[in-house]
Amino acid sequence: MSVKMTPPVGKNEYIDVIFEDLTHDGAGVAKVNGYPIFVAQALPEEHATIKIIKVKKNFAFGRLIELHKKSPYRQEAPCTVYKQCGGCQLQHLSYEGQLKAKEKQVRDVMRRIGGLEDVLIHPVLGMEKPWEYRNKAQVPIGDREGGLVAGFYRQGTHEIINMEKCLIQIEANDVLIQAVKAICEKYGVQAYREEQHKGTLRHVMARYGQVTGEIMLVFVTRTEDLPQQQQIIDEIVAQFPNVKSIVQNVNTKRTNVIFGDVTKILYGSEYIYDCIGDIKFAISARSFYQVNPIQTKVLYDKALEYAALSGQEEVIDAYCGIGTISLFLAQKAKKVYGVEIVPEAIEDAKRNAALNGMTNVEFAVGEAETVIPNWYKQGIRADVMVVDPPRKGCDDSLLATIIDMKPKRVVYVSCNPATLARDLRILEDGGFKTREIQPVDMFPQTMHCEAVAVLESV
Numbered sequence: 266m267s268v269k270m271t272p273p274v275g276k277n278e279y280i281d282v283i284f285e286d287l288t289h290d291g292a293g294v295a296k297v298n299g300y301p302i303f304v305a306q307a308l309p310e311e312h313a314t315i316k317i318i319k320v321k322k323n324f325a326f327g328r329l330i331e332l333h334k335k336s337p338y339r340q341e342a343p344c345t346v347y348k349q350c351g352g353c354q355l356q357h358l359s360y361e362g363q364l365k366a367k368e369k370q371v372r373d374v375m376r377r378i379g380g381l382e383d384v385l386i387h388p389v390l391g392m393e394k395p396w397e398y399r400n401k402a403q404v405p406i407g408d409r410e411g412g413l414v415a416g417f418y419r420q421g422t423h424e425i426i427n428m429e430k431c432l433i434q435i436e437a438n439d440v441l442i443q444a445v446k447a448i449c450e451k452y453g454v455q456a457y458r459e460e461q462h463k464g465t466l467r468h469v470m471a472r473y474g475q476v477t478g479e480i481m482l483v484f485v486t487r488t489e490d491l492p493q494q495q496q497i498i499d500e501i502v503a504q505f506p507n508v509k510s511i512v513q514n515v516n517t518k519r520t521n522v523i524f525g526d527v528t529k530i531l532y533g534s535e536y537i538y539d540c541i542g543d544i545k546f547a548i549s550a551r552s553f554y555q556v557n558p559i560q561t562k563v564l565y566d567k568a569l570e571y572a573a574l575s576g577q578e579e580v581i582d583a584y585c586g587i588g589t590i591s592l593f594l595a596q597k598a599k600k601v602y603g604v605e606i607v608p609e610a611i612e613d614a615k616r617n618a619a620l621n622g623m624t625n626v627e628f629a630v631g632e633a634e635t636v637i638p639n640w641y642k643q644g645i646r647a648d649v650m651v652v653d654p655p656r657k658g659c660d661d662s663l664l665a666t667i668i669d670m671k672p673k674r675v676v677y678v679s680c681n682p683a684t685l686a687r688d689l690r691i692l693e694d695g696g697f698k699t700r701e702i703q704p705v706d707m708f709p710q711t712m713h714c715e716a717v718a719v720l721e722s723v
């Protein structure tokens with residue numbers, strides 16, 4: 266017989282609470298008789314009066330009404346559009362507080378989801394200057410009173426708010442996007458209007474090579490043509506000589522997905538270059554490239570250290586993107602095999618290997634969970650397996666193959682501690698032991714948390 270529980274709070278009720286924790290999206294968590302209430306902008310240890318705004322069977326949402334005791338880590342968020350934007354969730358928490366919160370997040374999920382009580386978890390490696398770090402800006406374009414707006418969607422809506430400066434964005438991208446907006450306005454380019462599925466310009470993306478200074482600009486349009494294309498390009502290139510590639514991506518669909526299937530080069534090269542450490546990379550418009558170049562080096566150095574290569578090992582790099590980690594590893598390995606699902610990224614990866622004179626790498630296009638089991642059947646064995654999956658983590662059949670293959674070490678790079686913990690549990694049950702976990706702060710001011718773990722076959 267199931268017992269129906271009545272939530273201990275009611276809608277519109279005002280109550281006093283003490284916050285204990287943060288959710289994975291940065292809201293404060295308070296509990297009433299074990300029943301959790303989520304409140305945006307609240308921090309652990311804070312005492313507050315809140316108003317209940319939504320009640321569900323197992324949890325509720327509240328709004329901060331009055332803070333009675335503030336967290337010692339609370340600070341004034343420096344960004345003027347912080348509350349409307351939603352791109353950052355932690356600007357009201359000092360950077361020291363953010364690093365502590367992320368370390369706690371990793372510890373909690375390792376215990377709760379992974380059942381890993383005794384694993385060594387290091388403090389988060391943070392940034393000296395945790396601002397202006399993003400090398401990629403991707404902004405929706407709208408129109409208002411005859412002009413264009415470029416910025417962000419107001420939280421929970423598709424209303425575009427204009428933003429001239431994003432505090433986590435590398436300044437060069439902000440400056441370029443403001444200029445592109447003015448140039449497009451001058452030549453009468455219309456913004457895409459979602460409700461009517463009319464107009465031209467949907468998004469503008471700028472990607473900056475931190476070391477080379479090269480910039481790629483991408484226009485995402487609903488239409489095949491970008492009106493006054495040549496004049497627009499000429500003005501951009503005259504004002505910004507470091508723009509080395511201008512690309513148009515055509516997305517004709519009614520969709521929230523940003524990119525369409527067709528990409529054409531309007532000016533310059535199909536890629537820009539950047540360097541991480543001693544390795545040079547060509548990056549094309551649709552390829553994944555880490556957004557925080559300073560911390561990427563920290564992360565990859567740690568992955569390389571955990572791989573503990575002597576020069577004799579065969580290594581598989583699953584989810585390899587444009588071969589960034591693969592080429593880092595190839596400096597110290599006998600042979601590296603990279604696998605990635607996006608064909609353009611694998612073309613970039615091959616070009617990158619040639620660019621750096623590396624001949625001990627081989628890349629394959631496909632799902633890691635299909636390609637690697639096939640390699641295993643063909644007799645390929647890795648001494649070290651590196652995985653860097655998207656947020657949903659590794660597919661079960663890939664984990665099963667890793668368990669069968671029994672590499673000496675697995676280096677797991679993760680952008681989602683919850684799926685990392687889940688997958689570590691599966692690998693531990695299959696005969697591996699997690700030796701240590703190093704969280705690296707790739708995304709200051711946000712709740713996103715990256716970590717690299719090393720496991721050994723026991």
Ligand SMILES: C[S@@+](CC[C@H](N)C(=O)[O-])C[C@H]1O[C@@H](n2cnc3c(N)ncnc32)[C@H](O)[C@@H]1O
Nearest residue numbers: 553584585586589605606607632633653654655
């Ligand atoms: C977090 S990124 C890591 C990329 C690369 N290791 C890096 O650091 O730049 C994850 C990559 O996995 C790719 N991917 C997603 N699902 C995949 C799958 N099932 N098999 C192989 N690659 C996949 C994505 O296209 C993306 O390039």
